Amino acid sequence: MRSLRYFLIFLWSLILLGGCNVREERSPEKQKSGTVLPSWHETATRQAILDYVSTVTDPDSNDFIPEADRIAVFDNDGTLWAEKPIYFQLEFIFDRIRALAPRHPEWKRDKLIQAVLSNDLDRIRKFGGEGIARLMAITQAGMTTEAFRTTVRQWIATARHPVSHRPYSEMVYQPMLELISYLKDRGFKIYIISGGDQDFMRAWAPEAYKIPPEQIIGSRQRLEYRYEKNGKPVLYRMPEIEFLDDEVGKAVAIHQFVGRRPVIAFGNSDGDLQMLEYTRWGKERSLVGFVHHTDASREWAYDRHSAIGKLDKGLDKARRYGWLLIDMKKDWKVIYPWQLN
Amino acid sequence: MRSLRYFLIFLWSLILLGGCNVREERSPEKQKSGTVLPSWHETATRQAILDYVSTVTDPDSNDFIPEADRIAVFDNDGTLWAEKPIYFQLEFIFDRIRALAPRHPEWKRDKLIQAVLSNDLDRIRKFGGEGIARLMAITQAGMTTEAFRTTVRQWIATARHPVSHRPYSEMVYQPMLELISYLKDRGFKIYIISGGDQDFMRAWAPEAYKIPPEQIIGSRQRLEYRYEKNGKPVLYRMPEIEFLDDEVGKAVAIHQFVGRRPVIAFGNSDGDLQMLEYTRWGKERSLVGFVHHTDASREWAYDRHSAIGKLDKGLDKARRYGWLLIDMKKDWKVIYPWQLN
Numbered sequence: 001m002r003s004l005r006y007f008l009i010f011l012w013s014l015i016l017l018g019g020c021n022v023r024e025e026r027s028p029e030k031q032k033s034g035t036v037l038p039s040w041h042e043t044a045t046r047q048a049i050l051d052y053v054s055t056v057t058d059p060d061s062n063d064f065i066p067e068a069d070r071i072a073v074f075d076n077d078g079t080l081w082a083e084k085p086i087y088f089q090l091e092f093i094f095d096r097i098r099a100l101a102p103r104h105p106e107w108k109r110d111k112l113i114q115a116v117l118s119n120d121l122d123r124i125r126k127f128g129g130e131g132i133a134r135l136m137a138i139t140q141a142g143m144t145t146e147a148f149r150t151t152v153r154q155w156i157a158t159a160r161h162p163v164s165h166r167p168y169s170e171m172v173y174q175p176m177l178e179l180i181s182y183l184k185d186r187g188f189k190i191y192i193i194s195g196g197d198q199d200f201m202r203a204w205a206p207e208a209y210k211i212p213p214e215q216i217i218g219s220r221q222r223l224e225y226r227y228e229k230n231g232k233p234v235l236y237r238m239p240e241i242e243f244l245d246d247e248v249g250k251a252v253a254i255h256q257f258v259g260r261r262p263v264i265a266f267g268n269s270d271g272d273l274q275m276l277e278y279t280r281w282g283k284e285r286s287l288v289g290f291v292h293h294t295d296a297s298r299e300w301a302y303d304r305h306s307a308i309g310k311l312d313k314g315l316d317k318a319r320r321y322g323w324l325l326i327d328m329k330k331d332w333k334v335i336y337p338w339q340l341n
Numbered sequence: 342m343r344s345l346r347y348f349l350i351f352l353w354s355l356i357l358l359g360g361c362n363v364r365e366e367r368s369p370e371k372q373k374s375g376t377v378l379p380s381w382h383e384t385a386t387r388q389a390i391l392d393y394v395s396t397v398t399d400p401d402s403n404d405f406i407p408e409a410d411r412i413a414v415f416d417n418d419g420t421l422w423a424e425k426p427i428y429f430q431l432e433f434i435f436d437r438i439r440a441l442a443p444r445h446p447e448w449k450r451d452k453l454i455q456a457v458l459s460n461d462l463d464r465i466r467k468f469g470g471e472g473i474a475r476l477m478a479i480t481q482a483g484m485t486t487e488a489f490r491t492t493v494r495q496w497i498a499t500a501r502h503p504v505s506h507r508p509y510s511e512m513v514y515q516p517m518l519e520l521i522s523y524l525k526d527r528g529f530k531i532y533i534i535s536g537g538d539q540d541f542m543r544a545w546a547p548e549a550y551k552i553p554p555e556q557i558i559g560s561r562q563r564l565e566y567r568y569e570k571n572g573k574p575v576l577y578r579m580p581e582i583e584f585l586d587d588e589v590g591k592a593v594a595i596h597q598f599v600g601r602r603p604v605i606a607f608g609n610s611d612g613d614l615q616m617l618e619y620t621r622w623g624k625e626r627s628l629v630g631f632v633h634h635t636d637a638s639r640e641w642a643y644d645r646h647s648a649i650g651k652l653d654k655g656l657d658k659a660r661r662y663g664w665l666l667i668d669m670k671k672d673w674k675v676i677y678p679w680q681l682n
Contacts, residue, residue: 068553145596202600212600213599213601214598214600214601216600220597223593223597224589225589225592225615225619231622232622233592233615233618233622235592235593235596248566251566251574251576252564252566252576255486255564255576256539256561256564257555257598258555259543259553259554259555259557260554260555274566274574277574278566278574281572281573281574
């Protein structure tokens, strides 16, 4: 068990810790008219989505897909909301350390904690996977699932993104919200398949995306069944990652939680590659693609050389097999909901 | 990993291997008139279900539950379909051994396999958890999830129950089918939380119960992501139980797959106790209960001393806390669907 545990922590630390790109100022654009996908420019990308959906929902088409099989899966970080300068869940972990510090005078001599308190990402990185595991154990374990949910909800309601100074729940991509809504209207069932902690995701994502908690899948902490003093049974979050929902894990999670191959899959990084492949090889006609971060002025521009959201092998595969590449700069009129007005 | 693996196999073998009760002849009764739950006698049990549902679905009631929170969970073996003389999944495993035997001349010197081929349950039991693990590895692993699904579907279409000589999919309890249908009509979302293998369940249960695969949760085999020769990615079933969906596991699975405490929970054995407790302590008014096997003439009569479907601690708790006890003999007009006519 130890070796598996450290392997998972190591993998997660690779995901969480990464370089941070410089972000330039955004210049919001106004929304223009349109019935569906109004924040999308009338490009070939938008047309490919519309064509696919109209074909597979047309009962007279050879590619018709019955509603029960209309499953669409989306990655979260970098696909539905931003992931720069660092994964927002990592901001949560750091914020929790800051909030808990006054109650822990012994942390004054703790170099890892001090690195967090001085916001020194380079020094935090030097502690590697073990460091992240310790920070996760302090901030995301040792409490019931219900207490953790309350903590995340308080954080999401009050924390602000370091660059936009907006709540993190507003750092969602308006065009992707419209895509989700459009697909739901056409009888698709939407799942989020995220590398983030499942309970962290479920605490805020149902409101942000209008998707019920059971359709939000993520990495899982080991849970222990315990009784509170009054006899109430609770699930206690243990400091151990039970399942890492990334790369091949995403295909496994889709099988376990959805039970069918999806027909639509969108991601933005190599961690989503297997999810897209797995979808692509289903028996129905499929639509798979990456959100490509091309907009250095309104969001961030990164792909092959980014530590967070690295898109390298995926970019090659997408170009080779003609997968959709959503070009944020060219395909989207606005990035965030607040830019609509 | 080894120790966890053997612990899980040991636990599952305890569930799968058990004594078998003698079953007497059934005397089917005709269905009488009635609008909802027509195969239920007009007893206090039926009334308690009707009263609960009408209260929590009444917007003017203090106990009103909005549709999003109307989650009902059901165990499968012994709750929705029969589990005697042995768990049906164990029959599947034995049938697979029989089907594969002609291709394995080397099995002639294998004492465990020979015990299966001669249908000698006592001798199989002597091989303990290791024996069951071997039989499971032979019959339920070493193939893709898609191949396993096909195998299970062929089996369920052709195999017959040793006593009734009916297909296993007809060994479902008609009154429970009516309860599921009634709850669905009232806006409840139904989940099956079974100790059986999740892929085994999902191969037949969606048709039998009219419940989509993603709402059917069970024990899970470890899956590996592989590529077939043509490049198609598949999930390969490994000979290792990753998650045992029994006892505390049922509460954990409910959190992971449903994300909320249910408001209705039905089981039939001590393996369902934590699922019922976990439901009972939710913030909404709840209805929890056991199907009590009291009908030796039409089904089987067993509780505290049965190796399969043992209901001992659960019976005490149910009586102490006033949980519903569905008395199969007194509460149900018929047991199986074919007895309706």
